Amino acid sequence: MLETTEERAGMPAVSAEKGRTAGNAVETRRRRAGRPSAAVLDKAGITTAALELISRKGYDGLTMAALAKLLDVAPSALYNHVAAKRDVLLLVEDHLTSLVDVSAFGSAPWEDAVRTWAWSYRNVFAEHTPLIPVIAVLPVTDAPQTLAMYETVSKGFLDAGFPEERIVSAIVALESFIFGSAYDVTAPGDIFEPGSMADANPYFTAAVRSSAGQPGSTGEERGKPADTAFSLGLEALITGLGSLRNQAG
Amino acid sequence: MLETTEERAGMPAVSAEKGRTAGNAVETRRRRAGRPSAAVLDKAGITTAALELISRKGYDGLTMAALAKLLDVAPSALYNHVAAKRDVLLLVEDHLTSLVDVSAFGSAPWEDAVRTWAWSYRNVFAEHTPLIPVIAVLPVTDAPQTLAMYETVSKGFLDAGFPEERIVSAIVALESFIFGSAYDVTAPGDIFEPGSMADANPYFTAAVRSSAGQPGSTGEERGKPADTAFSLGLEALITGLGSLRNQAG
DNA sequence: ACCACTAAATGAATGCCGTTCATTTATTCA
DNA sequence: TGAATAAATGAACGGCATTCATTTAGTGGT
Numbered sequence: 320m321l322e323t324t325e326e327r328a329g330m331p332a333v334s335a336e337k338g339r340t341a342g343n344a345v346e347t348r349r350r351r352a353g354r355p356s357a358a359v360l361d362k363a364g365i366t367t368a369a370l371e372l373i374s375r376k377g378y379d380g381l382t383m384a385a386l387a388k389l390l391d392v393a394p395s396a397l398y399n400h401v402a403a404k405r406d407v408l409l410l411v412e413d414h415l416t417s418l419v420d421v422s423a424f425g426s427a428p429w430e431d432a433v434r435t436w437a438w439s440y441r442n443v444f445a446e447h448t449p450l451i452p453v454i455a456v457l458p459v460t461d462a463p464q465t466l467a468m469y470e471t472v473s474k475g476f477l478d479a480g481f482p483e484e485r486i487v488s489a490i491v492a493l494e495s496f497i498f499g500s501a502y503d504v505t506a507p508g509d510i511f512e513p514g515s516m517a518d519a520n521p522y523f524t525a526a527v528r529s530s531a532g533q534p535g536s537t538g539e540e541r542g543k544p545a546d547t548a549f550s551l552g553l554e555a556l557i558t559g560l561g562s563l564r565n566q567a568g
Numbered sequence: 569m570l571e572t573t574e575e576r577a578g579m580p581a582v583s584a585e586k587g588r589t590a591g592n593a594v595e596t597r598r599r600r601a602g603r604p605s606a607a608v609l610d611k612a613g614i615t616t617a618a619l620e621l622i623s624r625k626g627y628d629g630l631t632m633a634a635l636a637k638l639l640d641v642a643p644s645a646l647y648n649h650v651a652a653k654r655d656v657l658l659l660v661e662d663h664l665t666s667l668v669d670v671s672a673f674g675s676a677p678w679e680d681a682v683r684t685w686a687w688s689y690r691n692v693f694a695e696h697t698p699l700i701p702v703i704a705v706l707p708v709t710d711a712p713q714t715l716a717m718y719e720t721v722s723k724g725f726l727d728a729g730f731p732e733e734r735i736v737s738a739i740v741a742l743e744s745f746i747f748g749s750a751y752d753v754t755a756p757g758d759i760f761e762p763g764s765m766a767d768a769n770p771y772f773t774a775a776v777r778s779s780a781g782q783p784g785s786t787g788e789e790r791g792k793p794a795d796t797a798f799s800l801g802l803e804a805l806i807t808g809l810g811s812l813r814n815q816a817g
Numbered sequence: 818a819c820c821a822c823t824a825a826a827t828g829a830a831t832g833c834c835g836t837t838c839a840t841t842t843a844t845t846c847a
Numbered sequence: 848t849g850a851a852t853a854a855a856t857g858a859a860c861g862g863c864a865t866t867c868a869t870t871t872a873g874t875g876g877t
Contacts, residue, residue, distance in 0.1 A: 352827040353871025359826075383864060393827050395866080400825090404864065448704075452697065455751035460763040469760075470769040477771060485800070486775040487760060488793070492801030495748030496741075502704035503744055511718075511736060514709040520719040522726060526735040544737070551734070552741030552805060559804020601856040602842025608855075632835060642856050644837080649854090653835065 350391075359392055360400050366410040373411070378449040381407075405453065409461060412450050417464040418443050424475030429564070430557050432475055433493070437553050441497045445504035455498065480565040489560050496552055503545040599640075608641055609649050615659040622660070627698040630656075654702065658710060661699050666713040667692050673724030678813070679806050681724055682742070686802050690746045694753035704747065729814040738809050745801055752794040 350359075368389045372381050383404055387394040401407055420439035423432035444451060459466045469490065476486045517524045530544070542550070599608075617638045621630050632653055636643040650656055669688035672681035693700060708715045718739065725735045766773040779793070791799070 350826075351871085352869070354825040354873075356872065358824085382862080384862085394864085395828075396826055398865075448701065452701070452751065455697075455748075456755045456759065458756065458759050458761065458763075460761065460765060463765065466762060466765050466769050466772065470772040472772075473775045474771040477775070483775055483778045485779070487779040488797040488800050491752060491793070491797035492745075492749075492804070495752060495797070495801065496745040497748065498751065499704075499744030499746065499748035500741075502701065502747065503740060506705045507707065510705065510707050512707065512709065513715060514707075516709060516712065516715050520715055522723040523715065523719040523721075526722045526726070526732055529732045530734070530736040544740070548737040548740035548744070551737050551809070552745065555741070555808020556801060556804050559807050560800070599855075600842085601840070603844075603854040605843070607853085631833080633833085643835085644857075645855055647836070 360390060360396060362400060362410060364390065365397065365400060365407060366414050369407050369411050370414065373447070378447075383407075408450060408453050409457065411447070412454055412457070413462040413464040415443055415447060415450070416462065416468050419468055421468055421471040421475075424471050425478070429475065429479035429481075430561060432479075433557055433560075434553065436472065437493060437497055438549075440494075441500050441504070441549060444498065445501040448502055448505055451498050451501060482563060482565065485563055489563070492560070493556060496556060500545070500549045500552070503548060504543075506545070508544070609639060609645060611649060611659055613639065614646065614649060614656060615663050618656050618660050619663065622696070627696075632656075657699060657702050658706065660696070661703055661706070662711040662713040664692050664696060664699070665711065665717050668717055670717055670720040670724075673720050674727070678724065678728035678730075679810060681728075682806055682809075683802065685721065686742060686746055687798075689743075690749050690753070690798060693747065694750040697751055697754055700747050700750065731812060731814065734812055738812070741809070742805060745805060749794070749798045749801070752797060753792075755794070757793070 365386070368386055369381060372385055372389055376385070383394050383397055386407065387397055390397075397407075401410075418439075419436065421436055423435040426432075427435070444454075454465075457465075459469065472490060473486050476489065477483060481489065511527045513520055513524045513527065614635070617635055618630060621634055621638055625634070632643050632646055635656065636646055639646075646656075650659075667688075668685065670685055672684040675681075676684070693703075703714075706714075708718065721739060722735050725738065726732060730738065760776045762769055762773045762776065
């Protein structure tokens with residue numbers, strides 16, 4: 320379930336083709352125009368390169384030009400494999416979804432499985448918040464790994480006695496919370512500091528001051544604020560949604 | 569609490585200055601270079617124009633050039649009032665926050681107040697999802713209206729017996745859910761249609777099919793799917809978070 | 818074995834976008 | 848009165864995604 324990418328070839332991947340000119344140091348060889356004997360690009364390679372670029376330069380560094388350069392290709396060559404940059408983001412998104420841990424469904428109790436899945440899901444996408452606007456409106460048909468995740472989660476819910484008609488709504492509610500929470504992780508620590516506006520907003524200021532360094536609901540030492548809020552909301556959702564179940568799972 | 573925008577002037581707003589040249593139809597008069605006697609731009613006017621542009625052309629249509637044109641000004645003139653496009657988005661965001669209904673805090677029971685606030689908050693930003701990545705990491709100091717909203721909500725929580733140290737986390741959890749849910753509203757209706765992948769994902773497919781046309785938890789006729797999921801998650805959060813309160817509010 | 822078609826690359830060009838800068842003119846303040 | 852500041856124009860810049868004509872290599876049909 321970790322490798323469903325459509326195309327297959329002899330790992331063209333990121334390997335920029337280098338060559339040697341007589342008596343000189345390594346330099347990038349000029350590829351002449353026209354179709355090469357062995358294809359240079361495929362979707363798997365583009366995905367890998369995009370992920371590398373993102374991890375090195377962030378999403379601002381993910382440009383079609385930079386992607387092409389990393390793949391040692393002209394930018395226009397990419398458009399033989401993707402229709403637009405959005406497609407590159409889709410490839411990345413679907414790969415990331417395959418990293419989400421759904422293993423607890425089927426082995427652990429429903430509450431634990433949801434908890435494991437939700438934390439994993441949030442952690443993966445906290446590093447990739449620019450994808451969230453894309454995912455949120457993405458038809459599942461275009462993302463096989465994402466669909467696979469939903470399948471596993473749906474079965475877990477059903478087996479736990481969750482009424483079938485409510486499964487999609489429950490997943491959507493959890494996902495909404497997860498995506499929203501992923502943004503929090505990236506927010507600056509002092510985002511709620513009222514600063515010069517403190518005097519005009521006494522109640523909120525007091526709440527901010529007294530929330531500093533609160534432990535998470537599971538009682539750990541001193542979780543990051545985003546983790547505390549995520550735990551709080553997630554446990555509420557698990558309890559509330561769990562009450563819809565029929566019998567034990 | 570609806571108008572705190574900093575600058576004030578004789579409503580320069582959107583009014584593109586038109587003029588007449590002898591014997592001709594109305595046409596835009598060329599403004600000569602140099603500082604005009606009366607300022608053409610201010611933050612309130614820029615905000616109004618941005619909102620009009622967004623409602624007419626969407627966020628893709630909100631470009632500095634288009635904004636300048638609507639205000640009958642050269643694009644570079646905008647940079648005397650905002651440092652970057654991001655500042656324009658901030659102005660819009662803070663204005664929109666002032667539209668969120670917090671009136672129930674102080675008059676209605678805590679549960680009802682949270683419910684009213686959350687629905688209103690979601691509905692406002694469902695039309696403005698491109699702002700969410702901006703808001704989520706925006707220090708509150710830069711957004712006075714947003715801060716005012718937090719103040720009202722914080723007071724409502726405190727008065728309802730909510731422990732002060734947990735107020736910020738609870739608000740963050742609710743907000744995360746709200747922002748995530750705002751995306752759902754804009755998603756295409758058939759986003760979960762498995763299409764050709766239905767056979768490989770039977771549990772999820774069945775869940776999607778059987779969830780079609782489910783009523784919302786309050787029992788209305790046939791809510792939109794996004795509304796059903798929002799209601800489900802919100803009620804779970806209200807119940808779960810509400811259990812943290814000390815006494816009645 | 819030929820030939821038309823398609824696939825996959827280059828490289829030049831396009832148009833838009835946010836932003837910067839030199840310049841001009843008006844206002845404000847010491 | 849004169850220097851500093853504020854607010855406009857207009858030209859320019861670099862970066863971006865994308866398109867198109869062109870070249871070359873593989874493929875499928877007769």
